[in-house]
Amino acid sequence: MKTNSLSISSNNALGKQMYQLISQLYPICRSITGNGFRETLRILQNYIPLEIREVPTGTEVYDWTVPQEWNINDAYIKNSQGEKIIDFQACNLHVVNYSVPVHQKIGLDELKKHLFSLPDYPDWVPYRTSYYKESWGFCLTHKQYLALQDEEYEVYIDSSLKPGSLTYGEYFIPGETSQEVLISCHSCHPSLCNDNLSGISVAVFLAQQLSQLSLRYSYRFLFIPGTIGSITWLHENEQRVSNIKHGLVLTCVGDAGKFTYKKSRRGNADIDKIVEYVLEESGKDYEIIDFFPYGYDERQYCSPGFNLAVGCFMRSPHGSFPEYHTSADNLDFVRPQYLEDSYQQCLTALQILERDRTYISLNPKCEPRLGKRGLYRAIGGQSEEALNELAILWVLNLADGEHTLLDMAKRSKMAFDAIYKAAQALLATDLLKEL
């Protein structure tokens, strides 16, 4: 039997489960296509009944084309002594993602044209991609780079770039209405934990929880390759897009930083108001930032032709921390308590979204007599101690069809929960109806 009670774990038990999922996904070499992505989705199927979709290479999706599928078995650089000085098996970031196959011997000068390192962070391996231009390359620590001798090297990348398909995962939880909430995570990055195994993991556990509840909205969870994945989904599902009333992109939700919410392009969508309200009420440190057309898949959802009410929920935003897109975004960079805290704020926001409705008073002229309905204290004359009674008065006063419960909570400066409970009490006594 479905219920609306939301059970939250103590001692970060849920956070530890999320972290465990991240740990399991961490070693896999994902890309925007290929078997690493498929393997990732299959693991998620152990948690939620995800459907796995394949869109063939060459499919036209708006201005884009689904690319060839990339797979990789192995890669290394050997020095003239035949020693593997760079080994894909040790860290899949070592290979520029989408590198074409190569096997040749080259000198240091030529090799350097294909190497990427971070002089400011000499122990970290950067993450680089070359999706839309055929090339190959290796990423390495700057220490490794500096240690290179002027000798001949053997470079080897056993990859393939062939017609195949783009893979994504989709989980649809039907609710009372066909109106949808979209939760979208880019899932194409290889061994990078905060960006975005954290988003994937929080989304999986949100989906698990929501599937246990009686829901007003339908929920659509997407685990897609960044950019090309959302473009592909939007193209393939254009007739459904108008059902999406609210949405969140989840990314970078496992680090120790404060919460960051990037508003939808609309800037004043319900989801924007609700997330801001939840973060404000949380008492935690947070920042609300305006939409800008850079970042993750909110760029596509908020393109002017769709302009969906989709914001981006983060802790430290992409690009704001030095570990971003390097090997330092590892299993030490994300922690169970931050994952669980992110999950908790999202769930609270979704709970308000579920409960935030517009009502009309059935007794709009003067206040109704609360006492005869058991909604009022008996002895008059005391001052304002009865807060729930005040919530009832607020709901009655603002139940004019122009205020949502969240509007009432904000205007009254009372907790959403108190307003919600007051509305429930008034519905139960036939003093209110939904618009």
Place this chain on the structure above:
Amino acid sequence: MKTNSLSISSNNALGKQMYQLISQLYPICRSITGNGFRETLRILQNYIPLEIREVPTGTEVYDWTVPQEWNINDAYIKNSQGEKIIDFQACNLHVVNYSVPVHQKIGLDELKKHLFSLPDYPDWVPYRTSYYKESWGFCLTHKQYLALQDEEYEVYIDSSLKPGSLTYGEYFIPGETSQEVLISCHSCHPSLCNDNLSGISVAVFLAQQLSQLSLRYSYRFLFIPGTIGSITWLHENEQRVSNIKHGLVLTCVGDAGKFTYKKSRRGNADIDKIVEYVLEESGKDYEIIDFFPYGYDERQYCSPGFNLAVGCFMRSPHGSFPEYHTSADNLDFVRPQYLEDSYQQCLTALQILERDRTYISLNPKCEPRLGKRGLYRAIGGQSEEALNELAILWVLNLADGEHTLLDMAKRSKMAFDAIYKAAQALLATDLLKEL
């Protein structure tokens, strides 16, 4: 002959008259129905030609029913020696308002279930009511409470609760138009001065003054029992409610606190803008607070089915001072100068309301030549010393049918009076007409 000049007394002569009226009304035991309320209205009839209305017990008024009429002759508690230790004749707050009759002997434990005192203010008697639940009780100082012995007491309340009527007073001053300004005071409290003999007294003197003036608006003064009175009036006069364009509830206007104006539910009604402007211009300390659905009869006037432009004008708001609803809200707590100051601010606001109109320039293209109409200095070249001329220019510039005189005063940062006089001069020279 009626004039528009408003004479204000010096030396608080008017304030002293208001205080005198309060002193006369103070001893009467009022309630939401009954003879105390009638006696109060008869005294007000010495000042203004109030009509006294009676609405029978049992009349259905929206969700409410006019209650039985309550009257009381005497009440006391005697100790076992037959000494009156609590005496209604000494202070009518001693009896819980609307107590049913009782006469019996009871022990201390049983008695205590019917007693109300204030441990934090051991010398004050609280004010308590039980309008909608049949019960009885006594209020006493906490010192009296603590002095009670474990003995047998005789409790006696000679009250009656019988079919009768709800009484209220209404004074209608007709103006040029049928559009009405409502001034409403709850008048049901027994010996409590600030809440609300102060509101009654200021309203009476405002009514007296306004009746001497040539008025644009019609004015309706209501002296009603709180809550049930405004509900009854609204129900009995529903067809007239749409005439009410502006209104004020007057309460707690005699204490030493700063002014407080609680805006109407609309929040940006003319009356809200005008009162805020008057208080700002007064140079006195004040606070503007948003509407909330608690307080006095503005709760009913601003219920969503009416949503009238009625604010609440106060000094210290109900509940914000410890004397509120206790015997300490007595003749020492209100002072003539504060009463007169409240009267003055209200009168200034009503004067602006009367004068605040929307005009259209009859010479909208370029400025008219003021000089040939005697509205301009002769020698050009000096800098902006001619302030009244500037007021004329402001009125001409903003007389586009979209700005009231108050809008002009605010935008120009000039005194309303200067703008008003400029408009009068322009009307006199046919450069302006009312919209």
Place this chain on the structure above:
Amino acid sequence: MKTNSLSISSNNALGKQMYQLISQLYPICRSITGNGFRETLRILQNYIPLEIREVPTGTEVYDWTVPQEWNINDAYIKNSQGEKIIDFQACNLHVVNYSVPVHQKIGLDELKKHLFSLPDYPDWVPYRTSYYKESWGFCLTHKQYLALQDEEYEVYIDSSLKPGSLTYGEYFIPGETSQEVLISCHSCHPSLCNDNLSGISVAVFLAQQLSQLSLRYSYRFLFIPGTIGSITWLHENEQRVSNIKHGLVLTCVGDAGKFTYKKSRRGNADIDKIVEYVLEESGKDYEIIDFFPYGYDERQYCSPGFNLAVGCFMRSPHGSFPEYHTSADNLDFVRPQYLEDSYQQCLTALQILERDRTYISLNPKCEPRLGKRGLYRAIGGQSEEALNELAILWVLNLADGEHTLLDMAKRSKMAFDAIYKAAQALLATDLLKEL
């Protein structure tokens, strides 16, 4: 061949030319009519092909009448020794502008009724006019005034006030569209440099520069007598007024003070937003002030019957500096660098006005693929270093027909120029069209 490149002089070469023009115009005795005004316009014709218009005395222009033409040859006051103690030839401010002719001998007491001096600035001669009341008078330094002996004086003003015409200059630069930008300068003041030879000079050089450019808007430059000139122009050209979409009154643009922009009566017109943006971006000290119906010809352009989007661009506003309307507003009070700086800000604003358009994305659903159009870097994964790319993304995202380029610049906090260049690149690749 016309181009859109705007060349700005270094070393204030342009400012020096503007100053040179001011120096040439300074000695001429101008008034709201007469030969001084005509001579001024003829000098301007050396710079721009100004058309000189004459409107006959007696022409009714709205509430006003074109006055008699005033001309003056000479004027002086001689003492009893026959010495010229006040000489119009030395300073044309000595005669009250529009003085009727006079030649008589009078005593000191009678003379003083016709004298104007400034006790606070004893070395300065004030500027006074008497356009609409027939009288005569002299202005002198307060030192001169105090030195006057009790003797007989010969006063002589060889002026004439006869039917003639009101003269103004107009220069129309046609652009691609009939929509007009109005640049208006009052040009009626005699030897006063900041007010308003500075405005005249900056306008002349702006006109010269604009006439070299390929323009979207048509530009109308007016050199008119204050008040009566703008009233006359509006009356004579009422059918053209609706073409005026933007405008600036230029005055007091040569002094050392910070920039001051007085907004149009509308307050949020495009010209208001653009000038504020330009001044903000300039990094210089500036102040934005709201419209008020006092000042110069913006009073007429912004009268409610026209309500044109015309602001007033100044450095130190009229009346805010002691030299205003005195002989101290001389050639020392204005400087080439300030003139050129004013010119520069105006030109930048007009350039944005020219370029600020509204576009629609031709690829509104999801982002277009920039890479295949040469608008994107090849190797992904780096953080936000590519600022121009960000400008491209902003333009694409906001090209929904509801945002101008300036809106985009403000929302993105990017320079207008970067946004403009991005839009040009997108137009060139057929990703954008103008609304």
